[in-house]
Every structure is written in structure tokens, then in C-alpha cells.
Amino acid sequence: MSSEPIERRVSYLGDRLKGCRCLICGKEYFEIRDYCGSCGRKSFGKMANIDLFYDKGVLEVCTLVNEPTNKFTKLGSYVYGIVSFHNGKIRVPCRLTDRMIRQGEEIDFSAFEGREVVPRFRRRYSVDRSDIIPTISLAFTFADEYYPHQEYAVVKPNKDYDAPGIVGYGVYTSKFRIKEGNITRSVPFVDEDAITAAVEAGKLALIHSGVDSELVGKVYVGSESNPYAVKPIASKVAQVLKLGEEDEGVQGVDAVDTEFACKAATSMFKDAASLVNYPANIQYSMVIGADNSQAAPRDCPGGELDLFVGFGGCAYIFGKTDLIAEIEGWYSCTSDTPDFWRRDGEPFPMHGGRFTGDPAYFKHIRKAAKKLMERLGLKPSDINYFVAHQPNVQFPVRIAKELGFKEEQYLPSLQVANFGNTYSGSSPVGLAAVLDIAKPEERILIVSYGSGAGSDAYSLITTSQIIEKRNRQKMPVAYQAQNPFLEYVDYTTYRRLKLGM
């Protein structure tokens, strides 16, 4: 049994690592206090809130835990220690995450101590399936490994645009991979899920955009692997990323989850863009696609998906200032085509085999792409990059060729062989890979596909600001795809990690 009030309080402080600083003596505390212990009564009203969410700390001392307490057993062995921030002004307990301690592996603690670490938002420990999922950011990774420390600096916008578009984006995949044949797929660490991936992606998008999180008025999270049947991922994202203005314990933001198989996120691009174009008080909106893509084990019905599923999240921030890409137009189409589904209460989806191809994927992508190009009067040669939904390598290549695109137009977006099918994040990750390299004034056509079924096509035109914003993000798609810190796991480990805590 979990205690809802305790979960609310612990995650309110722990997800963001909230603390405070005494404005009189400078003493800092983890947790929020009304007064400073040293200064006493005179410090009432003189405590400034701080948080360590975007900060980096130093691992002071550490040891190995190989007999964890009962709720931590699914983590196996892990390194536990003490992290200090601000030159030792605040010290917090720490679990090193994203690190699998192999049987018999010797740890040289002195080689870990003194190194910089970054707080990561993760699941706290295991609970019953019916309980609230506990989260925390007292999980850390080394700043000089896969996930670098990145400052979040709010940048004052200096250019307005007539049409809405993309202000910034972020892609997050874990450092774990499984490689089988010519496809490599990202695998979550055991304390990750669609919720943590959504928060990570959103965090990276804020860093890239330089947008003040308080000015984000709406957040959509598209996912088909929310560990809750009822309870939005978006509310967690809003709380942890402090979207909208915080006022008496609530965030001034509208947050909602969307579901339409793999197009749950792309479907909302137009809604997010329209919102910031509407003469209301929403300056920025955020769309996240995040999935710990599910698949039954290989020998079970639906198990074919197990060869393709990945893990990750991708977030886009829409607005009308400092755009990196303007939206030129869109088209969506829908039909009631049951090619892939998951019934409520079932852990894994089923799919329609060959039926998922021609009458499903190809039909909708073809229609959406052609219709939008027709409406905008575009030929394939007018388009620099083509991005399609990527359930496997063959499908997006076949449709790209059929629509008349050449390799140089569609290959840059093809990321499925690096990360697997990240479901709601699939075509958004492809788009991010293109935005990572596109020059100003280039046209991108993205066409998503969601089973059930439908497609969203968008035409985007990059701006000159795409270049200046590029160096704000240390984790572009290529960095995550080709990284010396990637850790490859075998099939059994992959299934265990995917199942999570």
C-alpha cells in the first residue's frame, strides 16, 4: 500500500530536488524550510527557494550495495554514496543509476569519488502493481559519461514570426542497447519508463529552446506505454519541469495525455501550434512522445514486435518566437483500421501481421504525404528531407522511394536501426535527427503513422535560428546513436530491464 499524501510530498521535493538558501547566512538546505536553523526567527521570509534539478554535484564518497532493502532488489547491486552540491553546502544521499554491476565486478571506489554527477529523474523503488509509482531524482550518473551536464539558461526571445513553429526540441534515449543483426535498439535501465523518458525529453527541449518553463501553457504527452491506465504522464511532466507558473502548489499549465498508437504525439503538433497562434495567453506549448515500447516475448502471440521495440522520448516546444522551423502546412487522415491494438489490462499489444503493411501503414502515409504535397503544390524535389514513421527499416524506405524521394532525402531521418521503434517517439526522433543537421531555409516533410489508424503530415521550413541554437544541446541524435558509453545487453537482460521495477 502506498500513502498518497506521502507520495505527493516526497515527489514534490524529490523529483526536482528542491531546497532553500538562507539569504542572511547563505546556509543551504535540501528540502524547503521556512527559516534557517542557524539564523532562527530573523530568517523568516528570507529563505530563497532553490532546486538542484539542472545542477551538477560531486560524488564525495561511495560504496557498493549488494544486499539492498526489499523494495530495491530489482536494481540488483548498485553504487550508493553521498553527493555534494555548491562546494559541500548541500549534501544528499545518492544512488548511481544506469550502471549494471556485473557478478564479481570489482569497484574501485576511489576512482568514482570526486567525480561530477548529474541528478536523473527515475523510479524510486518497486511497489505493487496497484500502487502509485514512486519517483525521485536522487539517482545520479557521471557527468563525463553518456549524459553530460547541461545548463538550463532562459534566453530572452528576440525575433517574432508570423506563423507558429518549432522553438526547440529534445531527444532522450537511454545508454543501454541491444544489438541483433543490423538493428540496434535502445533499452531502458530498470528504473526507467515512459514517464521518466517524457520528463527527460521535456527537460532537454527546455534546455535547447531556452524557453522559460513558466511560459509553457500546455503540455501534451503521447504514449501507448503509460504505466498507469488512469493518471496522466503529463501531470508529472508539468510538475517536475515546472511548466506554467507555480501558484500555491499547482502549475498554471494545461496538461493532457493523448493516445493514438505511434502518432499520439505528432497528432498534437497542429494543436500545439494552433494554440500558440490563438490570441490567448499561451506563449509556448510542448508536445512529447515517449514510450517504453511494449512487445510480448518472442515465442508468444504478438512477439514479432520484440525484434523492433525501442525506448525513448522526444519533445517539441511550439511558439511564435525564435523559431528553428516554421510550420508550412499539415494534413491528417484517419480510418478505422485495426492493425495493432492492446486491450485494457493486457500487458502487450497484438498486431495484424501482414495486414499492418499495405492496408494500414502504406495506405495512410501515402495518402497524407500526397495530399499535403498536392495542397502545397510541392514535388519531391522541393523537399530537402523526408521523415516517415519507422516501425522497421523496410517500411519507411519503401514508402520514401514510392513517393519519389532519394536516399539523401530520407536516410538522415532513418533512426530505427539505432534506437528501434520508439512508438510515439518514432517519427519525432527522425525529425529531430534532421533538425540536428538541416541548414536554414530547408523544407522537411514528416509523415507519422499510428495504428488504428491514421497519419499526420507536416511541412516545415527551417529558419536561420536553427544554427545558433544548435550548440545549446549537447545530446543530439547522432551523439546518442554513436556514443562510446553505450552499453550492450543480452536478450535476457533486455527483457528484465524493459519489464522494469
Place this chain on the structure above:
Amino acid sequence: MPNRPAIVAVGRTKFGEHYEKEPEKLIEEAWLRASEDAGIERKDLEACYLSDYFLPITNKLGLEEGFLSELTELHVPMEVTRSFSSALSNACNAIQAGRYNIVLVGGIEKMTDRWDKIRDDLMLLEDPWSYYAGCTPEANHELMLRAYIRKYGVKGEDLEKLDIALAQVSVKNHLHATKNEYAQYQRKITVEQVLNARKEARKPLGLYDFAPISDGASALILTSDDVAKKFTEKPVHVLGFASATDYLTFPARQDLTRFTVSEIAMKNALKRAGINLWEIQVLEVYDQSTVMEMISLEDLGFCKRGGAWKSIYQSCQDYRGYYEIDGRRLFVNLNGGLKADGNPLGATGGAQIFEVVKQLKGEAGERQVMIDGTPKYGCVLELEGFGTKGYVYILGGTSS
């Protein structure tokens, strides 16, 4: 200290796994031994102070006072605290204030009744954030050792010696326990066993560095100075006692290489007892881990900061029953310490007091220390949690 309380009798059970016994059987056993010792009837008791940490959790006993009332058929005031030392300090205060003349202090714990969850229960003694981050009952001991090594720059051959010194703490305590019929482990171990267990665990500390999970009970009868002589020829007096408190959150403490509580409590206890540090000859420290014994030697002032391991190492090269520190002898954890005597939390402090009382009275049998006769002064350090609370008792025998 005016109106010194006197310990007129002590009793305890063997520590270990008492699967077959209900908790009340254990406290009964300890109380009966103490009362027989002094010829006290339960009707003589004017109040009872009981200590336990986990009976509400391990045995679903929430209102322990009522359970003690049923057991003794007494309706006198009773109070329950966590550690034996906190119960004893309440009892001492009451005796000193002149409120009572004869009280019972008892401690009990039944940890093996929940062996599969007891390590989770132990996390109640740490701060919640550490628990949320994955802390274990052992982790902070290891972090303290890491911090110690880093602070004093111990490396190379010295680091090897420090590691061995800590192993020797455990070996020494096991050796002492072979003469203690109440001890949980009455067998010798070797330095190699301690080192191998660490190697197996791939951690700074291993199985043999930590006190075990135990069941057990301990009891004593505390009286005012005036009535003590009615019950015993040789009362042991509480000459001075003090306690101190520190943050629950270990990472938030200023210095990770010391227990401030021990330092403060010792200073105040010595002052109240009116004796000098080195008049203390027998010492029971709270060795929940070998690191704790080492650190405590520094906290209490017997060893220089950063230097305790050297004294331990040198004394244990050819161990003669005591630590030799700057040419002076200190007999430490003669009952085997928490490591070998056992650590049933609520009863542990009682076993520490038991040992010092027996030593001061010259009733410690095979373990008896003789320094120009029985020792005059003994000292007990008990901690709650990972140095969150510390209690120091300075006891004096009849010759004191």
C-alpha cells in the same frame, strides 16, 4: 553528581536467535535474574522504564507498558523508550529528583521474528531520503570509512594496516565473547575470515564487520544511594551520564568522520562524574560495525583524530586483552561487543551496562579484568541510529 543512582543488580538473557520464545519470556528471564541477584520482589518496584525499538513492528505490541504491567502485575508508572540508555537516563533522572527509590530498567528486542523484513525496519533509524536513495543499514558505516580514508589520506601500506586493524576489532571482540556465556557467538574468528568476507562482498566492510540481528533482553535495578545498601554490599554507582543529539540525516552532517554526539556526551559525562578520561579502565562502545568501534575511540577522546587504527593495529599484533594507547591500557568490549555478544537493539545498552557492572564488582568470571584489584571506573557508550543520539554512562565500583 549529587544523589548518585546505584545499580544494585543486573540480569540478562543470552543474545541470539530465540525462535521458540515470546518477547515476554525474554524480559521475564532478565528481570528474574536481576531480582534474584538483589533479592528484590516485584512489589518493591516503584516504576519501570522499558526500552525497545521494534516490538510494535516485529511483534505487533504497541502499548508495551500494558504488556509489562500484565507480566509483573504491577500498576506503577511505566515508560517506554527506544534504547536501554534512554530508559536508564529517565530512571536516573527520577531517582536523582527523589521521586522514586527503586525502579526497574529493562530492554528487549525480538528481531529474528521478522528476519525477512528487519533490514527494512532498521531503515527507520535513518532519514527517509537516504532510504529513498537506496541506503541500507550497512551503507553509512562504509561511507564513513570511505570519508575517513579520504580525509586522512590513508593509502598504500597504511590503508592495508587500517583494513587489518578493523578486522582485528572483530577478531578481538569474538575472542572476548568466547568467555561470555551470554554471547551470541562464542567462537573465534580470524583476520583472514574478515578480509575474505569483504572481498566476497566487494565492499569496504563485510559480514564479519557488522553486529548481527539478535533477540534478547536485559534488566537492571536502579535505586537511590540510601537504599542501595539494603540490597547489595557492592552497588555500582552512576557517577555521570549525558546524552547528545545530531541530525538524522547523515549526509547533511558537517563532518562525516565522527559522531559529534559521542564527543559531547563524553565531555559532559566526565564533567559530571568529576573524573579524568584516563581514569576509565573498562569501556563498552557501540560497535555496530568495526568502524564504529574505531571512530568511538577517537570520539571519546582516547585516540587522536585519524589515529585510532594505528593503536588498534599495534595492540592487536600481539593482543593481550586490551588496547594499548600511548602506553596506557584500555579494556574495550570485554563482553564481545555488539559484534559477538549480539545486538538486540533495545536490550543492547543493558548488556553493555551489565558487563561494566560485573567488571566493577569483580563478578565477571573468566572475563574479569584485574588492575591492582577490580577496575574502579567503567564507561558505556550507546548510540541510537547512525550516531543520531549518543549516551555516555560513567560507572564507579565500591572502591571508587
